[in-house]
Amino acid sequence: xxxxxxxxxxxxxxxxKIDEKTGSLIRDGVESKMxxxxxxxxxxxxxxxxxxxxxxxxxxxxxxxxQDIINEAYLMGDVEGAILSDRCMAGxxxxxTSFALSQCIQRIGLxxxxxxxxxxxxxxxxxxxxxxxxxxxxxxxxxxxxxxDIKEKSIIVESDxxxxxxxxxxxxxxxxxxxxxxxxxxxxxxxxxRSLPSLHVRSFNRNDLADKDEEKYGLNGSPxxxxxxxxxxxxxxxxxxxxxxxxxxxxxxETLAEWKFV
Amino acid sequence: xxxxxxxxxxKIVIHQQHAQNPQELTELCPFGxxxxxxxxxxxxxxxxxxxxxxxxxxxxxxxxxxxxxxEIDKTQWRGIAVYVENxxxxxxxxTYELIGKAIELSKKIAHPVYAVFxxxxxxxxxxxxxxxxVDAVYVYDQPEFASFRIEPYAAAFEDxxxxxxxxxxxVGGTTLGRSLAPRVAARFGTGLTADCTHLEMQANTDLxxxxxxxxxxxxxxxxxxxxxxxxxxxxxxxxxxxxRRDARSGTLITRELPSExxxxxxxxxxLKNKPAIVSIEDAQVIVVAGRGVRKxxxxxxxxxxxxxxxxxxxxxxxxxxxxxxxxxxxxxxxGRTVSPQLxxxxxxxxxxxxxxxxxxxxxxxxxNIDPNAPIFKIAHIGLVGDLYEIIPLLLERMExxxxxxxxxxxxxxxNVVK
Numbered sequence: 286x287x288x289x290x291x292x293x294x295x296x297x298x299x300x301x302k303i304d305e306k307t308g309s310l311i312r313d314g315v316e317s318k319m320x321x322x323x324x325x326x327x328x329x330x331x332x333x334x335x336x337x338x339x340x341x342x343x344x345x346x347x348x349x350x351x352q353d354i355i356n357e358a359y360l361m362g363d364v365e366g367a368i369l370s371d372r373c374m375a376g377x378x379x380x381x382t383s384f385a386l387s388q389c390i391q392r393i394g395l396x397x398x399x400x401x402x403x404x405x406x407x408x409x410x411x412x413x414x415x416x417x418x419x420x421x422x423x424x425x426x427x428x429x430x431x432x433x434d435i436k437e438k439s440i441i442v443e444s445d446x447x448x449x450x451x452x453x454x455x456x457x458x459x460x461x462x463x464x465x466x467x468x469x470x471x472x473x474x475x476x477x478x479r480s481l482p483s484l485h486v487r488s489f490n491r492n493d494l495a496d497k498d499e500e501k502y503g504l505n506g507s508p509x510x511x512x513x514x515x516x517x518x519x520x521x522x523x524x525x526x527x528x529x530x531x532x533x534x535x536x537x538x539e540t541l542a543e544w545k546f547v
Numbered sequence: 548x549x550x551x552x553x554x555x556x557x558k559i560v561i562h563q564q565h566a567q568n569p570q571e572l573t574e575l576c577p578f579g580x581x582x583x584x585x586x587x588x589x590x591x592x593x594x595x596x597x598x599x600x601x602x603x604x605x606x607x608x609x610x611x612x613x614x615x616x617x618e619i620d621k622t623q624w625r626g627i628a629v630y631v632e633n634x635x636x637x638x639x640x641x642t643y644e645l646i647g648k649a650i651e652l653s654k655k656i657a658h659p660v661y662a663v664f665x666x667x668x669x670x671x672x673x674x675x676x677x678x679x680x681v682d683a684v685y686v687y688d689q690p691e692f693a694s695f696r697i698e699p700y701a702a703a704f705e706d707x708x709x710x711x712x713x714x715x716x717x718v719g720g721t722t723l724g725r726s727l728a729p730r731v732a733a734r735f736g737t738g739l740t741a742d743c744t745h746l747e748m749q750a751n752t753d754l755x756x757x758x759x760x761x762x763x764x765x766x767x768x769x770x771x772x773x774x775x776x777x778x779x780x781x782x783x784x785x786x787x788x789x790x791r792r793d794a795r796s797g798t799l800i801t802r803e804l805p806s807e808x809x810x811x812x813x814x815x816x817x818l819k820n821k822p823a824i825v826s827i828e829d830a831q832v833i834v835v836a837g838r839g840v841r842k843x844x845x846x847x848x849x850x851x852x853x854x855x856x857x858x859x860x861x862x863x864x865x866x867x868x869x870x871x872x873x874x875x876x877x878x879x880x881x882g883r884t885v886s887p888q889l890x891x892x893x894x895x896x897x898x899x900x901x902x903x904x905x906x907x908x909x910x911x912x913x914x915n916i917d918p919n920a921p922i923f924k925i926a927h928i929g930l931v932g933d934l935y936e937i938i939p940l941l942l943e944r945m946e947x948x949x950x951x952x953x954x955x956x957x958x959x960x961x962n963v964v965k
Contacts (some may be wrong), residue, residue, distance in 0.1 A: 296940030348580075348593035370592040371907060372580065407761060409880070410741035412729035415697075419733035422823075424697055424812040427726040441816065446695060448634040448723040450819045453696075456812035460671055466874075499558070502796075504596065506772035509739035515766050517759065517899055520825055525918070525929040533932045537912065538948065540928050544910050546832065546889055 286339040286436075287396035288330045290364075290415070291386060292323040294347050294354045295407045317356040322360075322402030324470035326543060327461050329432065330400050331362040332468060337435050342367050342393060346374060346385055350485065359484045360473035366486035367393055373491055376504030379408070385418030385502050388494040390421060393487070397457040398440065402429070403464055414462035425460040426453060552564040557596060557613045559587050565607040573606065575600045595624065605956055610854045612636075616773055621752050624775040626713035628651050629727070631664040635693075636672050640788060641719035645781060646679050647789035649717055652748040661685060661711055665703045667693035675796040677795035685711065691809040695723055697730055704731045714777050716751045725930070732778045739778035740772030744785055744903075752915065754779065763880045764904035784828050784886045784907065825859065827876045832858025832889045835905075836866055836880055837922075839894015839915060840932055843871045848938055849893055855945055856889065863901050879904040893934045897922025914938070 297316040301504040330341045344378040345351040355366035377385065384518040390399060399421070403412035411427070418425035428445040435441075439456045445464065455461070491497055500506060526536050541547045566572060573581045580593035581600060600609040604901050627649040632639035642662075649660045659682035664673050666688065669735075673686045687703040704727065708716075718728040720742050732739035745757035754777050756769045771777035808942030827833065835851040838847060846860065852861045862872035864879060878885055879901040887893075893914050895901060902925050905911070913926035914934045921928040930937060 314827075316746050346590060348578075350593075371710045372590045372592050372594045375592055375594050376596060379729065380733060381730075392564070409760060410726050412732075412739060412741055415726055415729035416733040418697075419701075421578050422872065425726070426697075426813070428722045445722050446634065447632065447639055447723055448637075449821060451694065451815060451818045452819070454814040454816055505551060505557075508736070509740060509769050510772055512755075512768040512770050515768070515939065517763060517903070522702065523913075523923050523926050523929045525923055527918070527931045528685050530932055530936035530940060533914075533930045534944060536928075537914075537930060537937060537941050538944045540912065541856075541889075542948075544889065547948060 286333065286337055286340050286343040287369075288341045288460070289390055289393065289396045289399050290323070290330045290341060290343045290358075291325050291399065291413070292327065292343050292345050292354055292358060292466060293320045293350045293405050294318070294345060295320045295405055308485075310441070317353070318351070320359050320402060320405045320407075322404055322406070322465055324402075325465055326360055326400045327361060327364075327529055328468045328470040329463050330364075331471070333398075333399075333432070339418065342396070343363070343491050344369065344386065344389060346370070346382065348375075355486055356484065357473060359481060360475070360477050364484075364495045368486060368488045369490070370488060371490040371502070373505070374389075374503045376507065377502065378507035379410055379412040379416055380508055381502055381504075382504035383413050384420055384496075384506060385494075387417045387420035388496055389416070389489055391495060392489060392493055395458050397402040399458075399460040401460065401462040403462055411462070412459055418460040418486075419491045421458070421460070422457045422518070423460055425462070426455055427462045429461045431461045432467070451456070457518060460516070465485075495496055501508065507537070511530060551866045557611060558603060559590060559596070559598070560610045561596070562608055562610060562614055563588060564918050565605065567605065571602075572604060575604050575609075589932075594610055598950060601870070603807055614815075619773055619775065621714065621775065622713050624752070626659045626661050626682075626706070626711055627717070628661040628663055628713040628776070630716065630718040630724065631662050631666075631676065631684075633666050633669070633672070635665070636669045638672055638675070639719060639721065639783070641721065641724075641781070641783040643679060643788035644783070644786040644833055646676075646681060646715045647717060648746060648781070648786045650680050650789065651716075652715065652746060652754070655748045656714075656752055658714060658752070659683065659712060661707075663687075663704065663910050665692050666961040667691075667699055670928075673799055674795070677797050677799070678791050678793075680796065682790065682797045683711075684725050684797065686799055687804065689804065689809065690803065691811075694726075694815040696811040696813045696815065697726065698811040698813070698965065699804070699809045700727055701730045701734065702801070702804055702847070705734055706802060706804060706808075708735065708776060708831050715748075716776045716778045716779045717746075720780040724780055728778055728780050733825045735774075735776065737774040737776060737778065739780070740769045740771070741780050743779045743781050745848065746779060746781070759880060759899075759903050763899040764789065772836065777918075782884050784884050804855040827859060827861050827878070828859075828885055829885050830859040831887050832856040832891075833878070833885060833887045834859050834891045834893065834907075835894055835895055836860065836862045836872065837895030838863065839896075840866065840871075841935075843869075845869055846934075848935075851942060852891070852938055855942065858887070858889070859884070863898075892922050892926065893938065895922050896920050897925060 401414035431443040433441040646889040718724040740756040747755040861876040890908040
């Protein structure tokens with residue numbers, strides 16, 4: 286079985302800067318790490334490998350520094366790496382990101398299963414998985430809560446829908462995005478650090494992809510534009526009450542009475 | 548505020564022959580995006596298009612080449628469409644909230660409002676939608692739509708877009724909506740903005756979309772200036788539902804897909820109802836526990852308060868992670884968005900991540916020992932004190948109040964409920 290896990294490098298903190306001119310995020314200069322949701326995707330793949338045997342490739346798009354999270358993945362288990370890096374891909378929105386990743390997945394070779402995390406901690410959109418599946422013309426299931434069974438040509442999973450959970454059989458090739466807590470991600474093994482030099486990583490750029498049209502990548506290939514970025518508003522006027530606990534409890538009670546809750 | 552957005556395609560070209568000291572030029576870029584390898588200057592993927600190299604570099608080496616994009620004809624795209632989220636034909640209330648918003652947005656540009664309803668045996672419910680002020684309901688009612696499977700649902704949505712050419716499409720930010728909307732947006736190569744908290748329509752039909760990013764630390768104003776249809780998802784309880792009308796209006800348009808459009812590589816084996824708990828989004832009163840609550844046993848005190856007010860207990864992320872409260876009762880950007888009649892925040896500091904999920908609450912009381920806690924910026928009433936003393940005293944008073952007044956205890960008097 287062949288699996289590609291898509292992972293992303295995100296800033297370690299939410300305290301980030303914005304490029305005011307382009308509206309793109311400035312990621313350099315702040316500490317970065319693997320998107321925490323991707324740990325669940327990677328662990329899901331590693332457990333499948335243990336169960337039925339699999340070749341796992343972790344794929345990340347970004348500047349050359351994404352090598353760091355490929356290494357991080359390797360410390361968790363036996364994977365190969367793939368990096369998609371090209372200046373024309375900078376500033377991509379969900380659509381341009383998904384398109385580039387789908388092109389790279391086709392270049393590597395369409396696997397049986399693509400696994401994505403639920404969302405990223407920087408964009409919070411949860412859209413890239415479904416968009417990759419569309420570009421690859423394969424079915425997808427998002428919000429996967431549990432892997433029930435792995436068969437030769439299909440997988441049985443439980444997914445979360447608004448009022449129900451659905452158990453489905455999904456034919457390969459397919460894409461799933463997994464919920465947080467589907468599995469417990471293992472800690473990186475520092476023993477594996479010694480064998481890090483044997484980690485096989487392939488690097489790709491736009492010229493390696495079937496569609497080389499630079500208008501389709503990065504900021505140029507992004508239909509959405511960030512018009513402006515601003516801090517959240519805080520406008521509410523609060524009545525701040527100080528005093529001893531009895532006075533505060535009285536005030537609390539009176540307020541609830543005034544609002545007709547008691 | 549009117550922001551004029553010119554859509555430009557841009558790239559930076561390096562004229563190698565003008566570079567005197569190429570190795571030094573790599574220093575120009577604060578992002579380390581300029582490389583000098585094998586006698587060639589190159590720009591790598593770290594480039595942010597900040598243009599500092601063009602501005603500060605030696606004349607003629609870095610050149611910015613810009614060209615304006617051909618603008619699409621936006622008059623070809625008319626209408627604001629709402630996807631009708633449903634489980635076995637039962638319409639999810641986020642649908643009505645989005646219809647209300649769509650009607651409001653349509654007034655500015657005089658576009659029709661459409662509902663797109665995909666399901667099986669949904670004729671009756673499709674009729675119900677005509678009481679909500681839409682101009683037309685596109686109904687896709689075939690047995691293959693009984694359970695959600697991405698390929699047939701995306702095919703129906705695609706058919707709707709090809710038929711109606713809507714300018715804007717709103718989809719509920721539920722697990723289903725967030726699976727379907729990106730699939731269809733990608734099919735049309737267009738923009739989709741997730742979890743919008745504010746929407747406004749420009750006269751040129753561009754939708755102004757505002758959404759939180761980076762865990763709510765930043766708000767982003769996003770547009771899709773040169774693609775149609777423009778997609779947005781909105782979570783449940785962000786907008787309010789309009790009044791149901793007394794008379795029906797609008798038309799039903801029934802569409803049927805040919806069988807080859809209905810094939811799927813997904814086979815639904817079983818469906819399970821989720822345990823019937825009142826979801827936290829539907830609670831009218833919510834008592835939220837934050838890190839000021841010291842141990843799991845103390846949750847009982849908050850539970851009593853919630854019960855006394857016929858409400859529910861919820862929590863912030865640290866307590867959910869500690870396993871004290873069910874994860875479905877997490878409030879905040881990574882949990883649920885709520886807008887109850889009353890929210891009591893107990894020992895909650897009030898991070899932006901948390902407040903993004905509850906600022907819509909009608910009445911907010913905060914108890915915190917720290918007078919500088921950010922929660923006091925969003926609460927209506929802020930009690931600076933110890934929740935371990937205040938809540939037991941309040942419970943006593945409520946007990947006494949009930950006995951002395953002998954009034955019937957109505958949790959939601961009519962003048963409070965919307």
